[in-house]
Amino acid sequence: MKDFKGRTAVITGAGNGFGAEFAKEAARREMKLVLVDIEPGSAEKTLTSCKKMGAEGIALTYDVSLEENVQEMVKIAIDTFGTIDLLINNAGICMSGRIWELPTQDWRWTVDINLMSQIYGMHEVIPIMLKQGTPCHIVNVASVAGTIAYPNTGPYNATKHAAVLTSETAQIDLQLAQANIGISVYCPGFVQTTLHHSQERRPERFKINDDPYYSSESYKVAIESINQFIETGTPIDSVGMLIFQAIEEEQFYILTHPIYNALIGGRIQDMLSGKNPDITRFG
Numbered sequence: 001m002k003d004f005k006g007r008t009a010v011i012t013g014a015g016n017g018f019g020a021e022f023a024k025e026a027a028r029r030e031m032k033l034v035l036v037d038i039e040p041g042s043a044e045k046t047l048t049s050c051k052k053m054g055a056e057g058i059a060l061t062y063d064v065s066l067e068e069n070v071q072e073m074v075k076i077a078i079d080t081f082g083t084i085d086l087l088i089n090n091a092g093i094c095m096s097g098r099i100w101e102l103p104t105q106d107w108r109w110t111v112d113i114n115l116m117s118q119i120y121g122m123h124e125v126i127p128i129m130l131k132q133g134t135p136c137h138i139v140n141v142a143s144v145a146g147t148i149a150y151p152n153t154g155p156y157n158a159t160k161h162a163a164v165l166t167s168e169t170a171q172i173d174l175q176l177a178q179a180n181i182g183i184s185v186y187c188p189g190f191v192q193t194t195l196h197h198s199q200e201r202r203p204e205r206f207k208i209n210d211d212p213y214y215s216s217e218s219y220k221v222a223i224e225s226i227n228q229f230i231e232t233g234t235p236i237d238s239v240g241m242l243i244f245q246a247i248e249e250e251q252f253y254i255l256t257h258p259i260y261n262a263l264i265g266g267r268i269q270d271m272l273s274g275k276n277p278d279i280t281r282f283g
C-alpha cells in the first residue's frame with residue numbers, strides 16, 4: 001500500500017501511546033480516521049489533535065476484546081467512509097506476574113485483548129478488503145516479547161508470540177489467495193507509552209476480585225517492574241513515520257530494538273541445538 005490520501009484507517013487503542021502516534025501519522029498522510037479505545041474520551045482527544053492537522057474522522061469508545069464490539073466498529077467504519085484500507089490492531093495491555101501467582105483471569109483478559117481482538121479485526125476486515133480489491137494493509141502490534149520469553153510476563157509473551165504467528169499465517173494465506181493485502185507485525189522493545197497504566201483499562205468482566213494476589217508483595221513488585229521498564233523505554237518520537245514507511249515498503253517484520261537481536265537468535269539456536277532455556281540468556 002503506497003497511497004494513503006483519502007483512504008480509511010481503523011486504529012485500535014488510538015487514545016494513547018503508539019495508537020495516538022499512528023493516528024497522527026495517518027492524519028499527516030490525509031487518511032480518514034476511525035479511532036477506537038476503551039478509555040472514555042481518549043480516542044476523541046487523539047481525533048481532536050488529528051482534526052487540527054486537517055483530518056476527517058470518528059472516535060469510538062469500545063472494548064475491542066469483545067467480538068461484537070469489533071463487528072460494530074467495522075460496520076460504523078464502512079457506513080461512515082465506505083472502505084477500510086488500513087487496519088492497525090494495536091490495543092493491548094501488559095500484566096506481569098509469575099505463572100503460578102498471576103490470577104488466571106488476567107491470562108483470559110490478556111488473551112482476549114492482545115490476541116483475540118487482532119483475530120476479530122482480521123476476521124471482519126479481510127473479507128471487506130478482499131472485496132475492495134485495492135491495495136490494503138494490516139499492521140498487528142506484537143512486541144519483542146513475541147520473539148523471546150522475557151521473565152515474569154507469561155501472558156504477554158504467549159499472546160505476543162501468538163500475534164506474530166497469526167500474522168505470519170495471515171501473510172501466507174493471503175499470498176496463496178493472491179490477495180492485494182499486505183501484513184506487518186510490529187515487534188518493539190520497551191517504549192515510553194502509558195502501557196504501565198493497563199490496570200486502568202481493565203474491562204468490568206475482569207475486574208479485580210478478592211484474589212489475594214492483588215494485595216500481595218509479588219503484585220507490588222510486578223507493577224513496579226513494568227512501571228520501570230516503560231518509563232525508561234525509548235522515546236516514542238518518529239514511531240508513526242517508521243510504521244508507515246514499513247507499510248509502504250511491504251515490510252513484514254518490524255523490529256526496532258537491535259539490542260534484542262542476540263537474544264532472538266540465541267533462542268532459535270538453543271531450540272535447534274536442544275539447549276534448555278536458561279536465565280543466563282538475560283545477562
Ligand SMILES: NC(=O)c1ccc[n+]([C@@H]2O[C@H](COP(=O)([O-])OP(=O)(O)OC[C@H]3O[C@@H](n4cnc5c(N)ncnc54)[C@H](O)[C@@H]3O)[C@@H](O)[C@H]2O)c1
Binds near residue numbers: 039189
Ligand atoms: N510500550 C511498549 O514498551 C511496548 C512494547 C512492545 C509492544 N507494545 C504494544 O503496543 C501496543 C500499544 O501499547 P502502548 O505501549 O502504546 O500502550 P498504551 O497503554 O499507551 O496504549 C494502549 C491503548 O490500548 C487501549 N486499550 C487497552 N485495552 C483496550 C480494549 N479492551 N479495547 C480498546 N482499547 C484498549 C488503552 O486504553 C490504550 O489507549 C500494545 O499492543 C502493546 O502490547 C508496547
